[in-house]
Structure formats: C-alpha cells, structure tokens
Amino acid sequence: MEKYPILFPVQQASSSSTSFPRTPDMLGSTHIFGGLHGGNSCDLLGLKDFEGRGTSSQGDGAHHMKSLASSMENEMRPGKKKEKKVRRPRYAFQTRSQVDILDDGYRWRKYGQKAVKNNKFPRSYYRCTHQGCNVKKQVQRLSRDESIVVTTYEGMHSHPIEKPNDNFEDILNQMQIYSNF
DNA sequence: CGGCTTTGACCGGCGC
C-alpha cells in the first residue's frame, strides 16, 4: 500500500485523514513548498508532511539513544504527560536532479536505507551530524520518473550552516529554497 | 585514525 502518495500532492492535499494527531508544534502543520521560480515545469514541487499511517514510530526508537540528551524537541516533552511521541511536521520537495545527495550546506550522516514498496529505488535516511541537532531527512527517487528526487526534511536546524566549501551553485540553490519561506 | 557508509537485525504500530 502506498502510504506515501508522493506523486503529485496538489490533488491529495486533503488526504491525511480528517484528524490531525500532530501537536501544535512550533511551525504550522502543513507546509507546502510551492513551485519556486517555476521556470521549468516543475523544478520543485510542493509536498506536504505526510503522516504515514498515523503513527510512524517517531520517538519510539529513541529509547535506544541513550547517549543523546533527552532534551530533544521531538521526544516527549515534560510538559505533556499524555503525549508519548510528538510528530513534527515534515517538509518535502521534489527536485529534478541526477544525484541523490543534494548538498544543502549541512552535514548529514546516513543511518539507514530501506527499499520502498512500489519503487525500485531505495530510500535513504540521513541525520544532521551537528551535536544536539536531530534534524532528519530522507531521500528517495521516484520509480515512475527516475529523474526526480524527493527529499523530506524533518525538523529545523538550530545552528548555522556549516559549509565545507561554497559553490556558487549550492548557494544559489539554497537561496532558491529559502526564498520560499 | 576519525568520520562516514553499508547492511542486516531489530522495534513498535497496525491490519488481518
């Protein structure tokens, strides 16, 4: 079953069930990246934070991470007693690219890779290597159009971008991305 | 030698 109707979310904007179990966290709930500069047909397509099947074990595996401080924002926060896991919004966008790894200025450490159903390409899971910053992202390629890469960000960075070297191209890329905020 | 990738195992939730 396709938990992630990735294709063209413009139509399925109202999918994610009627109830929104997500908590009113910092950002709104649904964030959509509309097509930027819209030069091509779709250099960047909007997606939304898709709830997989309601519960995607966000903080469950966290009990393994003992080394990391428990003052994470995605963990259960002391203020909420009932809320065991807090799912924060995710921001996805599609990119037309030949390479999977888009250098967005942050340093990512890959921590997993899984095969995706109905997709011949695997999905890669990355995590920001910055201490205390548990921003995650996952990258996957569409099987129907292997020239499109879907990158899903989860969380927000609370630290400056550390860039090993600045390519003009990358900077332009970032500017394009951030100009949407 | 340190940071990262690889890769199979594992975990928790959900459907049947």
Add this chain to the structure above:
DNA sequence: GCGCCGGTCAAAGCCG
C-alpha cells in the same frame, strides 16, 4: 497473535 511495514540501531567496513 502473527506478519507486514516503515523507521532506526549498531557493528563492521570503507575511505580520505
């Protein structure tokens, strides 16, 4: 209860 599934862990290996 069992099996599927998406997500994560962690040991081993790779590479600069």
